[in-house]
Amino acid sequence: MKLNKENFPHEIKIVEVGPRDGLQNEKKVLELEDKKEFINLLSKTGLKTIEVTSFVSPKAIPQMADSASLYSSLNINDIDLPCLVPNLRGFENAMSCGVKEIALFSATSDEFTKKNINCTVDESFDRMSEVAKEAKLKNIKMRGYVSTAFGCPYAGLMDKESLLKVVQRFLDLGVYEVSIGDTIGVAAPSQVHEYLEYLSQHIDMSKIAMHFHDTRGLALTNILVSMEFGIKVFDSSVGGLGGCPYAKGASGNVATEDVLYLMDGLGIKTNVDLDKVVAASKYILDKLGKKSPSKFFNAYINSGY
Amino acid sequence: MKLNKENFPHEIKIVEVGPRDGLQNEKKVLELEDKKEFINLLSKTGLKTIEVTSFVSPKAIPQMADSASLYSSLNINDIDLPCLVPNLRGFENAMSCGVKEIALFSATSDEFTKKNINCTVDESFDRMSEVAKEAKLKNIKMRGYVSTAFGCPYAGLMDKESLLKVVQRFLDLGVYEVSIGDTIGVAAPSQVHEYLEYLSQHIDMSKIAMHFHDTRGLALTNILVSMEFGIKVFDSSVGGLGGCPYAKGASGNVATEDVLYLMDGLGIKTNVDLDKVVAASKYILDKLGKKSPSKFFNAYINSGY
Numbered sequence: 001m002k003l004n005k006e007n008f009p010h011e012i013k014i015v016e017v018g019p020r021d022g023l024q025n026e027k028k029v030l031e032l033e034d035k036k037e038f039i040n041l042l043s044k045t046g047l048k049t050i051e052v053t054s055f056v057s058p059k060a061i062p063q064m065a066d067s068a069s070l071y072s073s074l075n076i077n078d079i080d081l082p083c084l085v086p087n088l089r090g091f092e093n094a095m096s097c098g099v100k101e102i103a104l105f106s107a108t109s110d111e112f113t114k115k116n117i118n119c120t121v122d123e124s125f126d127r128m129s130e131v132a133k134e135a136k137l138k139n140i141k142m143r144g145y146v147s148t149a150f151g152c153p154y155a156g157l158m159d160k161e162s163l164l165k166v167v168q169r170f171l172d173l174g175v176y177e178v179s180i181g182d183t184i185g186v187a188a189p190s191q192v193h194e195y196l197e198y199l200s201q202h203i204d205m206s207k208i209a210m211h212f213h214d215t216r217g218l219a220l221t222n223i224l225v226s227m228e229f230g231i232k233v234f235d236s237s238v239g240g241l242g243g244c245p246y247a248k249g250a251s252g253n254v255a256t257e258d259v260l261y262l263m264d265g266l267g268i269k270t271n272v273d274l275d276k277v278v279a280a281s282k283y284i285l286d287k288l289g290k291k292s293p294s295k296f297f298n299a300y301i302n303s304g305y
Numbered sequence: 306m307k308l309n310k311e312n313f314p315h316e317i318k319i320v321e322v323g324p325r326d327g328l329q330n331e332k333k334v335l336e337l338e339d340k341k342e343f344i345n346l347l348s349k350t351g352l353k354t355i356e357v358t359s360f361v362s363p364k365a366i367p368q369m370a371d372s373a374s375l376y377s378s379l380n381i382n383d384i385d386l387p388c389l390v391p392n393l394r395g396f397e398n399a400m401s402c403g404v405k406e407i408a409l410f411s412a413t414s415d416e417f418t419k420k421n422i423n424c425t426v427d428e429s430f431d432r433m434s435e436v437a438k439e440a441k442l443k444n445i446k447m448r449g450y451v452s453t454a455f456g457c458p459y460a461g462l463m464d465k466e467s468l469l470k471v472v473q474r475f476l477d478l479g480v481y482e483v484s485i486g487d488t489i490g491v492a493a494p495s496q497v498h499e500y501l502e503y504l505s506q507h508i509d510m511s512k513i514a515m516h517f518h519d520t521r522g523l524a525l526t527n528i529l530v531s532m533e534f535g536i537k538v539f540d541s542s543v544g545g546l547g548g549c550p551y552a553k554g555a556s557g558n559v560a561t562e563d564v565l566y567l568m569d570g571l572g573i574k575t576n577v578d579l580d581k582v583v584a585a586s587k588y589i590l591d592k593l594g595k596k597s598p599s600k601f602f603n604a605y606i607n608s609g610y
Contacts, residue, residue, distance in 0.1 A: 189529065189570065191570065214600055216566055217560075217567075217600035217601050218567060220526050224526050244608075246608065247604045248608070249607040251600050255522075262493065265495060266494060266495045267495060293600065295519055295555065295556050296521045296522050298552075298554055299490070302554040303552035303555065
């Protein structure tokens with residue numbers, strides 16, 4: 001273990017996924033107005049990208065049923081507001097609302113995609129290529145998510161060759177960035193190091209973002225390790241919104257506050273106002289009536305920064 | 306940031322401080338029998354050192370009022386059971402119970418020691434040298450704690466020169482190990498790196514242990530960084546027992562489970578049985594009627610390892 005400050009990035013970017021990945025994993029379905037205010041608060045923190053919703057089946061994910069009216073009600077023009085779309089239909093719904101950036105998703109595990117979107121990984125790329133074709137015609141930016149990159153709740157440990165293959169397929173689709181997700185939060189620093197070292201031998205790491213879940217508390221250690229490989233984009237969720245569907249009661253996405261506090265302590269710029277982020281977290285946590293799994297959030301609320 | 310596996314220790318040692326540092330920061334005062342069963346459970350996990358109690362004023366710390374009867378009731382001979390002693394009187398009480406190892410404590414901040422033990426850092430070393438003199442005559446092993454090594458709740462940021470000075474004074478007292486404590490959990494990896502790099506230029510790091518609090522969620526990142534400097538001993542508290550008196554409702558000691566899971570993921574031996582540790586945590590958390598701040602613990606309880 002060696003910490004070479006000179007190897008650190010001077011600045012990182014956070015992709016806030018609370019309104020989508022966070023809220024869709026919360027039992028309670030919020031009012032549109034509350035989500036709108038939440039996103040407005042987030043839009044004033046300095047965050048440059050906020051994934052605001054997903055255009056999916058309201059039957060499958062009732063938390064996102066209001067995606068069209070929510071997106072249309074937003075009046076935010078200075079930052080990116082990507083929306084998740086699972087297929088051509090979702091894409092068309094997103095387009096009808098004026099969505100300018102989309103997020104596509106697959107995984108490294110067929111067992112996972114079968115249970116999650118009822119198709120194999122190959123079939124998911126068939127679906128996504130239809131969407132990608134249309135998106136390119138409309139000059140819509142695309143971001144890709146790889147779920148179960150390190151482990152799958154059904155298939156167990158995943159190998160790095162499968163990860164490289166799926167990342168490459170996303171890049172071939174024309175996404176500007178691939179977000180690698182530790183969906184069930186099982187990755188440890190040595191596995192992250194091994195997999196990213198392998199990827200870095202084959203692809204341009206400036207196109208890679210990391211999406212860690214803090215299910216077992218190792219998200220920040222994994223982020224530290226990721227920065228060695230030139231990774232400067234991390235997904236996180238304010239307040240640590242969103243539990244883990246595969247470990248009820250456990251934490252999900254790493255909290256944006258925790259990532260900001262870590263970067264702050266490392267002297268790495270984020271251009272995000274930590275106090276404003278905590279205020280946005282407090283707002284939405286109160287609406288959800290839940291406590292934050294973020295230790296920083298709790299220390300801050302109880303004693304100040 | 307560079308993670309060189311070959312620089313990792315092959316094995317680390319955990320000093321379990323839950324029964325003392327953990328329980329003394331819990332509001333609820335437990336029955337002697339519950340503490341005894343807790344320590345017995347811990348003694349079967351593979352842990353080699355468990356700090357079981359402190360011989361302090363029962364008025365000041367009612368949670369430890371039963372230290373003499375608790376220690377005397379223990380029938381554990383194969384592992385070290387150090388006890389904290391603040392002064393000669395505490396030392397004599399410990400000796401009358403047959404304590405074989407003691408822990409002494411001071412800090413880098415006069416403001417802290419004045420509020421905590423009503424004396425300056427210098428005066429605390431005067432007290433401890435009286436104890437150390439007696440301990441040497443009786444061949445009692447001594448371990449030293451440095452509180453507020455990185456920051457003080459009253460004086461703010463502490464400097465590395467003060468830390469070196471206090472560590473050196475402990476070594477001069479004849480302790481076999483100095484545990485450096487981030488008492489209020491404010492340290493970030495870059496500060497830990499800077500301070501340990503400085504210490505390593507002046508002292509033998511094989512005599513240093515790190516005692517991190519996870520108040521703001523950075524304990525594991527700080528442990529990762531510490532291992533670069535040859536540090537192989539870490540204090541932790543099962544279940545993350547013990548809050549933070551300086552940030553009510555916040556986390557205190559890093560959870561033993563979290564450290565074990567990190568080491569497991571790094572392929573570093575601990576010789577401690579994680580399942581048995583979780584069982585001991587569950588036992589004492591139930592007695593305290595509180596939830597664990599350990600994300601690993603919660604994921605484990607809800608979904609298994």
